[in-house]
Amino acid sequence: MATLESLSFDNGFARLPETYYARVCPTPVPDPYLVCYSPEALALLDLDASELKRPETIETLAGNRLLPGMDAIAALYAGHQFGHYVPQLGDGRAILLGEVKNSAGEGWEVQIKGAGRTPYSRGGDGRAVLRSSIREFLCSEAMHALGIPTTRALAIVGSDHPVYREDEETAALVTRLAPSFVRFGSFEVFYYRNQVDPIRHLADYVIARYYPELKTLADPYPEFLRQVSLRTAELMAQWQAVGFSHGVMNTDNMSILGLTLDYGPFGFLDAFDPGYICNHSDTGGRYAFDQQPDVAAWNLTKLAQALVPLMSVETASQAISEYPQAFGRAYLERMAAKFGVTVGGDTVALVTAALRLLAQNRVDYTIFLRKLCAFDSQANASNTPLRDLFLDRAAFDAWAVRYGAALRQQGQPDAERAAAMRTRNPKYILRNYLAETAIRRAADDRDYSEVERLHRLLARPFDEQPAFEAYAAEPPDWAKRIEVSCSS
Ligand code: AMP
Numbered sequence: 451m452a453t454l455e456s457l458s459f460d461n462g463f464a465r466l467p468e469t470y471y472a473r474v475c476p477t478p479v480p481d482p483y484l485v486c487y488s489p490e491a492l493a494l495l496d497l498d499a500s501e502l503k504r505p506e507t508i509e510t511l512a513g514n515r516l517l518p519g520m521d522a523i524a525a526l527y528a529g530h531q532f533g534h535y536v537p538q539l540g541d542g543r544a545i546l547l548g549e550v551k552n553s554a555g556e557g558w559e560v561q562i563k564g565a566g567r568t569p570y571s572r573g574g575d576g577r578a579v580l581r582s583s584i585r586e587f588l589c590s591e592a593m594h595a596l597g598i599p600t601t602r603a604l605a606i607v608g609s610d611h612p613v614y615r616e617d618e619e620t621a622a623l624v625t626r627l628a629p630s631f632v633r634f635g636s637f638e639v640f641y642y643r644n645q646v647d648p649i650r651h652l653a654d655y656v657i658a659r660y661y662p663e664l665k666t667l668a669d670p671y672p673e674f675l676r677q678v679s680l681r682t683a684e685l686m687a688q689w690q691a692v693g694f695s696h697g698v699m700n701t702d703n704m705s706i707l708g709l710t711l712d713y714g715p716f717g718f719l720d721a722f723d724p725g726y727i728c729n730h731s732d733t734g735g736r737y738a739f740d741q742q743p744d745v746a747a748w749n750l751t752k753l754a755q756a757l758v759p760l761m762s763v764e765t766a767s768q769a770i771s772e773y774p775q776a777f778g779r780a781y782l783e784r785m786a787a788k789f790g791v792t793v794g795g796d797t798v799a800l801v802t803a804a805l806r807l808l809a810q811n812r813v814d815y816t817i818f819l820r821k822l823c824a825f826d827s828q829a830n831a832s833n834t835p836l837r838d839l840f841l842d843r844a845a846f847d848a849w850a851v852r853y854g855a856a857l858r859q860q861g862q863p864d865a866e867r868a869a870a871m872r873t874r875n876p877k878y879i880l881r882n883y884l885a886e887t888a889i890r891r892a893a894d895d896r897d898y899s900e901v902e903r904l905h906r907l908l909a910r911p912f913d914e915q916p917a918f919e920a921y922a923a924e925p926p927d928w929a930k931r932i933e934v935s936c937s938s
């Protein structure tokens with residue numbers, strides 16, 4: 451196994467001209483300590499847990515000690531926040547330490563979030579609090595385990611350095627990994643400054659590294675834009691199918707690689723509620739759950755606009771025109787698999803009717819789908835565990851008759867269908883109250899065992915884990931009082 455010192459750094463982004471970033475050193479924090487780590491993410495850098503026993507490693511992840519080969523920078527970007535263009539954002543508290551090439555030949559950019567002020571901090575303190583760092587750590591790794599494209603989280607280090615939000619809290623840094631953190635906003639910033647060359651060079655860089663199959667095209671830019679729109683469609687299908695709400699879908703939080711990026715006030719659906727707003731600060735519901743696919747489409751128009759200097763307006767709008775169908779197809783495929791039915795026939799009507807019933811009866815989305823795996827296609831009446839989730843039993847019965855008929859027509863044995871459905875319908879998701887419980891223990895008692903337990907549980911979300919049955923239950927009443935906002 452490697453040590454941090456033995457890693458080989460490549461730093462492709464830092465070799466770009468300084469137009470795209472500012473060189474900046476992390477601001478040290480006093481007495482950093484390890485809060486939690488992800489063995490799976492460590493493995494991406496050819497590291498194992500023993501590496502985190504060395505104080506030098508903790509100092510590095512806290513930003514107190516740079517290693518030879520690292521080239522620390524904060525990236526510049528802009529973005530549309532809640533519909534309004536903000537000309538300069540950038541990494542205000544995240545610092546890219548460098549890009550590691552692992553033994554499999556993959557490049558992973560290593561970023562520490564909460565590393566202190568940068569030229570892009572505006573009024574902010576450059577810090578992140580333990581609470582939000584735990585949420586980002588747990589959710590990134592849980593999303594990955596669910597098979598959803600995302601940035602990764604390697605570890606959290608904490609410090610007793612005070613950080614002031616609504617109350618006094620303490621500082622923490624999440625080590626994030628991604629092939630690239632380039633965002634839609636990384637292009638927008640130059641479009642609005644009327645700087646064409648930086649747009650072209652950044653597009654060339656992203657294409658060469660992350661869309662290499664397009665390099666040979668005479669004019670790769672329209673196809674690049676199209677590929678981004680298709681990846682975004684796939685990502686939205688995955689979010690909608692699993693019931694994930696991002697909360698702050700500003701264009702600066704939209705990954706050029708179609709990754710889930712920047713975990714803030716996100717939330718998973720408990721009771722199925724299409725209008726669910728996870729972000730307490732989003733009073734207008736701009737980023738409500740059922741708005742996400744359309745918001746992504748709007749965000750893609752902003753990216754397309756930023757790339758117009760590289761192509762005609764018609765070409766740019768053509769390049770993103772497949773998004774609605776691509777999203778619709780991907781979402782339908784995923785929902786069909788979750789319901790254990792083939793695409794076609796009665797599937798759209800069945801799924802739509804089920805979602806309407808779930809919403810009317812405020813049935814827990816995840817629990818319903820997991821119980822649906824065990825649906826007995828031969829005897830509707832024996833499907834009581836499922837039926838008991840509904841207040842309106844008659845409406846459920848009517849749906850179950852249709853569903854049973856569809857399954858019988860399909861003819862797949864129940865056991866086989868159930869096994870397949872259990873690989874598509876997670877038993878365990880990161881419900882807000884589970885994260886909140888882990889955060890309370892960490893923040894109040896310095897007890898990080900619940901963070902670790904949740905991390906391990908959510909690394910296998912599709913497996914039955916009988917010792918953790920309670921973690922699959924409906925949220926308790928107090929969960930309704932949890933308010934998650936942009937404060938982080
Ligand atoms: P976010 O809502 O976390 O995606 O952040 C939006 C912008 O605000 C980004 O440019 C962040 O880097 C910046 N930002 C958020 N929190 C802070 C902070 N505490 N200090 C400095 N910049 C911040």
Ligand code: MG
Pocket residue numbers: 702703712
């Ligand atoms: Mg952000």
